[in-house]
Amino acid sequence: MTSAAKPTLHILQPRPQTTVQDLGRFGFQALGVPSCGALDPVALRLANRLVGNAEGTAALECRLIGPSFEVQGAPVRLALAGASASIEIDMDGDTRQVPAWRAVTVPAGATVRVGALRGSGCAILAVAGGLDLPEVLGSHSTDLKGGFGGHQGRALRADDIIGVNRPPLDGPELELPSPPSLEFAGTLRVVLGPQSDAFTAEGLATFLDTPYEVSREADRMGMRLQGPALTFFRGADIVSDGIATGAIQVPGSGQPIILLADHQTIGGYAKIATVISADLPAAGRLLPGAAIRFRPVSVHEAEAARRTLEREVARLIGSMAPVREAASIDERALFSANLISGVVTALDAP
Amino acid sequence: MMEKLAPNGTRLGDAAIFLPVGDTAFAIEFGTRIDPLLNAMVHRAAAVLAAEAPEGLTETVPTFRSLLVHYDPRLTSAEALQQRIEALDLGTVEVTTPTRIWHLPVLYGGEAGPDLEAVATELGLGADEVVALHADTVYRVYVQGFLPGFAYLGDLPERLDLPRLATPRVRVPAGSVAIAQRMTGVYPVESPGGWRLLGNTPLRFFNPAHTPPTLLSPGDGVRFVPVEASEHARVKAVVAQGNYVPECETRP
Numbered sequence: 186m187t188s189a190a191k192p193t194l195h196i197l198q199p200r201p202q203t204t205v206q207d208l209g210r211f212g213f214q215a216l217g218v219p220s221c222g223a224l225d226p227v228a229l230r231l232a233n234r235l236v237g238n239a240e241g242t243a244a245l246e247c248r249l250i251g252p253s254f255e256v257q258g259a260p261v262r263l264a265l266a267g268a269s270a271s272i273e274i275d276m277d278g279d280t281r282q283v284p285a286w287r288a289v290t291v292p293a294g295a296t297v298r299v300g301a302l303r304g305s306g307c308a309i310l311a312v313a314g315g316l317d318l319p320e321v322l323g324s325h326s327t328d329l330k331g332g333f334g335g336h337q338g339r340a341l342r343a344d345d346i347i348g349v350n351r352p353p354l355d356g357p358e359l360e361l362p363s364p365p366s367l368e369f370a371g372t373l374r375v376v377l378g379p380q381s382d383a384f385t386a387e388g389l390a391t392f393l394d395t396p397y398e399v400s401r402e403a404d405r406m407g408m409r410l411q412g413p414a415l416t417f418f419r420g421a422d423i424v425s426d427g428i429a430t431g432a433i434q435v436p437g438s439g440q441p442i443i444l445l446a447d448h449q450t451i452g453g454y455a456k457i458a459t460v461i462s463a464d465l466p467a468a469g470r471l472l473p474g475a476a477i478r479f480r481p482v483s484v485h486e487a488e489a490a491r492r493t494l495e496r497e498v499a500r501l502i503g504s505m506a507p508v509r510e511a512a513s514i515d516e517r518a519l520f521s522a523n524l525i526s527g528v529v530t531a532l533d534a535p
Numbered sequence: 536m537m538e539k540l541a542p543n544g545t546r547l548g549d550a551a552i553f554l555p556v557g558d559t560a561f562a563i564e565f566g567t568r569i570d571p572l573l574n575a576m577v578h579r580a581a582a583v584l585a586a587e588a589p590e591g592l593t594e595t596v597p598t599f600r601s602l603l604v605h606y607d608p609r610l611t612s613a614e615a616l617q618q619r620i621e622a623l624d625l626g627t628v629e630v631t632t633p634t635r636i637w638h639l640p641v642l643y644g645g646e647a648g649p650d651l652e653a654v655a656t657e658l659g660l661g662a663d664e665v666v667a668l669h670a671d672t673v674y675r676v677y678v679q680g681f682l683p684g685f686a687y688l689g690d691l692p693e694r695l696d697l698p699r700l701a702t703p704r705v706r707v708p709a710g711s712v713a714i715a716q717r718m719t720g721v722y723p724v725e726s727p728g729g730w731r732l733l734g735n736t737p738l739r740f741f742n743p744a745h746t747p748p749t750l751l752s753p754g755d756g757v758r759f760v761p762v763e764a765s766e767h768a769r770v771k772a773v774v775a776q777g778n779y780v781p782e783c784e785t786r787p
Binding site: 321322330377422429430449458462463487490 | 726
């Protein structure tokens with residue numbers, strides 16, 4: 186474990202989908218290149234700051250269940266954000282559990298498991314120093330359809346080896362004392378348009394008055410919703426025009442689709458509304474079965490909501506502090522290492 | 536709106552409307568149809584905005600008939616940016632014929648173009664007639680989108696006009712040359728797709744290591760050149776080595 190060695194992550198189980206994401210790839214949408222980037226950009230920013238990185242540093246985005254991997258070569262510092270889950274660290278026969286929203290330094294030789302995510306469909310695992318991967322078109326985000334960026338342009342697989350830029354790990358491990366609530370308030374705010382006039386008055390009223398349910402057909406491109414079919418004034422098809430992240434496209438079936446980070450750059454279905462940027466992280470966290478209502482706001486209100494979100498993110502970053510319970514955790518590790526295993530069981534009991 | 540425009544050569548500012556697209560973008564819509572003049576207006580507006588680079592504008596996405604303007608709401612507002620754009624002189628545009636025409640080798644029919652026979656049958660033509668009609672046209676690159684390097688090429692001859700497949704394919708191979716409505720194009724990577732597949736070209740249309748990363752640019756011309764399987768295989772091998780430079784004809 187010399188300080189000159191570079192840490193690597195050896196992927197054991199990638200789980201359903203773990204990809205490398207940053208805040209997105211911008212400037213190439215005119216060539217058909219989607220912006221990609223984290224589904225929950227606020228989680229990415231907070232996770233990075235917990236490990237001392239710049240907010241937009243590339244990290245691992247996990248969906249539904251996090252990956253497991255072995256740390257080799259040198260220690261790494263990790264933090265999970267955006268979901269309630271524990272990082273389980275196995276070392277020399279002992280298991281240590283570290284909750285989300287807290288940085289932890291993991292020695293080389295340890296196995297790390299991120300369990301089932303709770304409260305969110307996605308979470309971010311940030312690594313101090315960032316991942317040692319080439320930047321493609323100004324970003325480290327994985328473009329799954331284009332097959333470039335991230336790690337070899339694809340989701341992680343077992344036996345992948347991801348290099349980590351060697352970070353200085355001498356600073357204190359940080360935690361977020363009161364993490365943001367992940368509970369979905371049930372409403373996404375939208376700006377109506379650009380093709381809200383393609384729908385009948387009844388269709389528009391249905392969209393705003395009835396809840397829609399998130400279906401199982403959801404990926405990084407989009408999230409299909411189920412509910413009463415929206416009726417069109419003159420059909421679902423338009424001459425293709427540009428798509429922004431959060432656009433709610435409605436194909437001929439009348440069932441809306443919220444377009445997420447990997448959405449195509451242009452598309453030929455009418456878009457009834459666009460989820461505002463302040464609510465996109467919440468949209469990215471939605472799980473199948475969640476009920477959503479849409480509330481219309483003006484562009485002005487949406488821009489103000491984004492400023493409010495930015496102040497909140499800055500406040501959360503400002504509130505990060507050195508982990509307070511470090512001593513007690515060390516004590517627990519000591520117990521598990523040296524005393525009877527029953528102590529650990531007792532500590533874990535409800 | 537189009538009715539008010541001269542058939543060729545028009546000022547941009549008069550025809551444009553702003554449409555709301557959330558709080559990170561808005562569309563400047565010049566019309567609602569596929570039309571070379573509207574498309575020229577869109578690309579002209581994109582070029583003017585790129586040169587002006589107003590505060591907070593992050594990038595623009597040209598489409599057939601509208602320009603999506605992405606902005607950073609932390610740096611500006613839709614209102615401020617729209618006022619700035621309204622004050623710009625976007626100038627005039629006219630439709631020009633492409634001066635740079637790419638020749639793309641295509642193996643038509645068979646496994647490379649599994650829909651060729653059905654398309655011919657549906658149109659009451661021979662497969663060779665479909666190929667001749669498709670390959671005899673110089674297409675204009677209207678816009679790129681859908682996938683990195685996917686170019687919407689038009690206009691397809693009226694005699695080849697067919698709707699998309701009722702059930703899109705889950706997997707269309709990379710290089711598939713396809714038609715739908717009055718457009719044609721090449722799938723740059725394997726993807727789902729609902730266009731009808733006439734053939735395959737071995738060329739690569741997107742390479743993130745190149746500057747620019749795309750082979751084609753808006754306003755370019757494209758002509759498909761029928762080739763035999765042996766030539767398709769030869770070009771494919773050269774492309775795989777990264778050495779293939781497609782033939783490009785320059786017209787005054």
